[in-house]
Amino acid sequence: MIEKVLLVEDDNITITLCELAIKKFDFAKEVHSSRNGKEALDYFSDCLKRKKKGEESEAPPLIFLDLNMPVLNGWDFLDEYLKKFAKDFPKTRVAILSSTIDPNDFSRASKYDIVVEFISKPLTMRVLTELKKNSSISQYFPE
């Protein structure tokens, strides 16, 4: 089970549903949610600050990232994150969680090494079960 995941999502209902699902299907112990890319980046900069202070708080190893968001969308976040934080949190991976069906988004996502999965909403038990088997994540779910 993952200690903590970050959910970047602007829709309240989705956030609620995701938190419910993640917890219900024993995917993560804690879900932190940011309302958009900006908030998420802020979150990481806090993490970084804390890390630099030598505090214990680890950055989440997995981010569920929505693409269509106000203020700073998913792609913008990804680019900023890679620029500013990726090297400080080498274990952190991203799973795109979007209602998009645009094939361009799929192909664009595949270009980021950090993105390990592209998930179409909603986040269901089946999706989470699959995700647990992902090679980058399976380490958190020993049998």
Next chain:
Amino acid sequence: MIDFNTKLKILVVEDNPGDLLLLEELLFETNISIQEIKNVTLISEAKNILNSYDFDLIFLDLSLADSSGLDSFKDLYSITEKVPIIVLTGLKDSSIAISAIVNGAQDFLVKGEFDAKLLAKTMQYSIERKKNLENLRESNARYDLVVEATHEAVWDWNFAQDDLLWVGKGFNKIFGYEYANTVIPFQFWEECLHPEDKVRVIEKLQTSILNLSNHSWEDEYRFRDINGNYLYVLDRGYTLFDSENNPVRMIGAMQNITAKKLAEEELKKLSLIAKETVNAVIIASKKGEIQWVNEAFTKLSQFTVKESIGSFVQEMIFSEDTDKETISYLLEKVEKDLSFECVLLTRAKDGQNFWMKVLGQPIVDEKGKVLRYFAIGTDITRQKEAEETIINNERRYRALIEKSADGIFLVNKDGQIYDISSTGKEILGYEKDQDSTSKVGIEWIHPDDIEEIKNVIKEVASQIKAVRHTECRYRMPDGSYKWIEVTFNNLTHEPFIQAIVGNFRDITTRKKAEELQKKSEENYRQIFYNNPYPMWVFDQETRAFLDVNAAAIDKYGFSREEFLSMTILDIRPEEEIPKLLEVLDVHYQSGGARKEVMKHRDKSGKIILMEVTTYLIDFNGRKAMQTQVNDVTEIVKIQNEREIILNAIDKLRMSENLIDGLTAMLLCAREYIGWEYGEIWISDYTNEYFTLAACDYLQGEPGFQEMADRAPKVKQQTNKSIFDTKEKQEQAYWVEDINKDPLFQRGDITAKLGLYSAFSVPIRYQGKPISRIAFFSRKILKKDPSTINFIENICMQLAAEIEKKNTERVLNLFFKQSNDLLGLATFDGVFRRINNAFVEVLGYTEEQITSQHFINFVHPNDVTKTMEKMDELTQGKLISYFENRFITGNGDIKWFSWSCTPTVYENIFFASGRDITRQKKEEEQLRLWEFVITNSNDAVMITDASLFLSQEPEILYVNEAFTEITGYLPEDVIGKSPLILGGIHSDQNELNTLIETLQNRKNYEIEVLGHKKNGEELWSDFTFVPISDNTGILTHLIYIQRDITARKKNEAEKELLIKELTQNNTDLKQFSFITSHNLRSPLSNLMGIVDLIDTDSLENSTNALLFEKFKESTFQLNETINDLLSVLIIKDKVNIVKGFIGFENEFQKALASVSFMMKQANASLQIDFSEAPVVEFNRAYLESIILNLLTNSIKYRSPDRNLALKIKTTNERDFIKLYFSDNGIGMDMERYKDRIFGLYQRFHDLPDSKGLGLYIVHSQVNALGGHIAVESEVGVGTTFIISFKKFLKSKRH
């Protein structure tokens, strides 16, 4: 009738005396005269008495002591068949009596029952009957005997039955047929007849039968025996008629006459031989083997019969000298079974040859085959020899006659000519070969001579061996007469001649000569003495003059007496004498007349040239020569001069350059006149100056060269020279001593060289002196007109030559250096001379050009035209201008303009050509441009360049399109300013930009709104093109105008449409965005909620059910939205990633995902992607398409049968096609064809049919340029045909 007068002897065999007595009494009662009646009582007694005694009648009692009944009768009858027996019997034995009659008894009498009358009758009948019977029997026996004895085959032909009785064994014996006394059908006989004889025989037979007057028939014919051989038979028959004279039978006999026939043949042969018996007779086989010879043959050939038979004719009697032709003739005839006749040289036994006339005849056997030849030979040796002697004599005699130069004829006493030799015919004017003997006759003798001839003949005829000569005239066919000398010779006693022979010859010539001689004697004197030419006669031996005529006396100046005292040597100069003697020698030998030119000397010593003709004559019995002479002094001189002149001219002509020619010419002239130094001067064209051109001087006098060297090198001004007067310039000028002439500039040299006299002659050409010839002599000579005349003659000829040479030199220079191509070509098309330009312009060597027909260099397309022009020239056209192309040495094509002139006499033409390649090209270019401009759809206008000088330009040209576009005609605008068209020049800024651009030599393009002539608006696209000349100065301005009004209008409309469309598109995009995100987000939430709700915790079952339905609806909604979105994506994305995708692979993937369903459907597959295994397409789309089609076919499979799929691809020109066929429930195409690929179209009421699958497939295919088609039938199946567009079109199978 029986003669009862003969007394009967009767035997009565009766043992009953009573019966005997009764019988005897009755016998007497009958009045039949009886010689005696003998009675015996026993059969044995009867037999005994019958052996020694003849009876006429026997009465036999059947019941006797030693015999009884029928046996008694048989006993007796066996020994006395010829005597009639009357049986005496008792009443009860009548049956036996009848048996006796059957067995041969004549009659019977029942004892006690007959009277004398009956007895008499019985006796009479018995005797008579018996007699008849006996006759019959005898005749039968005789007949049989004959039949038996004869060698003939006897036959009896019954007409009614139409059969033949072959009697006896004749037929068997003769013909071998097993028929004896047998009836055979008539037809059989007929069949045995030889086919060749059949018709004839039958015909004759029938005629004979019907002939009532002659009953007998006889014929010879061939009849086939049992072995199939035909035998010759003689058949005789006799016809029997019935009481009504109808033929009923024919009896006859056939006799074998084969042997007789052969014998006859032999006989015939022998009789033939007998006839010819004096001649040799040979019978030989066809091969020549002798089978028989007669005595005559043996006598002739000396071979005995024995020796001859078995020998071969050709070996035994043919001689080696027998000529081969005759032999081959013989063999050929024999080969063909033909008779022959020839004369053959044969050889006797002693080797002596003898001539035999041979007649050969083939001997034909009965089958018509020739096996043997019969030849009769007659010895004709003596006859032959005699003949040959005669022929030889005749031949010799003929030869004598024919070969004789004299004509020979035979004539009888009456003067009738009946034979004439061919020479004779010729003499008498007849055709030699013609049979003209009959035309020869004494009637053609001249009337004056005929009487004499007749007398002569009469005289000769009167006496054997008499000979007479005579002469007469004989008329020729042309009416003239020939003199004939004839010798008549009476040879009537000669056995081979027996005629008067006339030998004759033609003596016409002799006669005429005799006559002529008389005349000529008279004429001679006249001719000799009055001849205008000198003539004389001199003695051949002494050469002394014998006679001389007046002309000779006159010419030579000697008197007659002086002549007669001289020899001919005395009138010759000394040096001529050896030549004369030589000539005379030749004369003596040839004896003929000769013509010679000789030098003679007259009395004054003057040498005269004489043409001498001399001939041998008889002068009063002396051998003499008569001479006639003709003074040719002048003629010879003129001839010599002409020769010199011609020679000189020739020298000039022949020489390559003028100077050499003139020098050579000078030498000729100088030597002829015998002067020491000569020179030639040539004037310039103005005739004001002279320059020395050539000189010549006496050989071995190099000092004279100074004369030439000292001649003024520069031009000598004529007027200041020795020729200061016009007369001196234009006439011959003679100076006796040049040194005395103060104007002569080389006086010092002439003095030094010792030259005195000099003269000059001008050489005039067309009246102008162009040159001057001068000679200098060491002698002081008076003006000699003949010398001047001679030189003037030369000069006359020279003028033209010099002028020509001179002109040639100039022309040559001109020719060589001309920039035009100049050449001389022969009529056969080869250039003989060409100038430098030829070589330079054409780029071939002179050798190349002058070694072949110039047409070889002409451009192939111009060959015909050029040759036509050449033909015109050779046919006499005076000048010809044309243009053509040549292919130059480096392969370029050059245009030339030619002018050609022929000189017909020399068969050459002069050609002058100018290279006009550039002009041609420009012309062509111009023509092209003009064509383009004229035919352009764009309006073209050309103005002058005034625009650049800030003046109004003037329109110089407009094309047709201009008129079409603007409506202005050329005459409306030409010469006017383009401003009248409006629009273009109105904006000053625009105009400045325009001018600036054009001045930079750049085109300027602008779109302008103007007006047409009729006021309509006209949008034009103008292109301005500046034109500058070679120096770069702008000269013209071209306006190219295109009507773009329609385009402008279209553009405006299009813009509006695009605006609308863009707006619509944006709206749609907006909508799709809303759909894709705003609709989908809450939906995904719903999905998440449904996923999360724990239904187990819902206690209320209704709620649980409702929730279940809610969940279902949510999923459906999600699916629908997803489908719609995928369609939108397909529609929106134009640039979808394409790649080359293998069908097989994609199908396997799709199949794997539906494998469960496929199994359920019990589906079978038939897949063939071999023709097009790969397609350029989007992978995801293709996957989706295949999956859609697969699921469709599974969904809509027929419940009645297992699903069967057939899938294949084909490779078309622009598309790859995928055929996808199933055997499902199919669709009603009539009803659905427009809607099959529509959105949400459902054709089956199946729970999971959404009507979206095909729409997606359709969209995906369309998105990449392809299309989809469907063929379907309800209850049968459906085929989808998807055409994938080929993006790479290069390859095609």
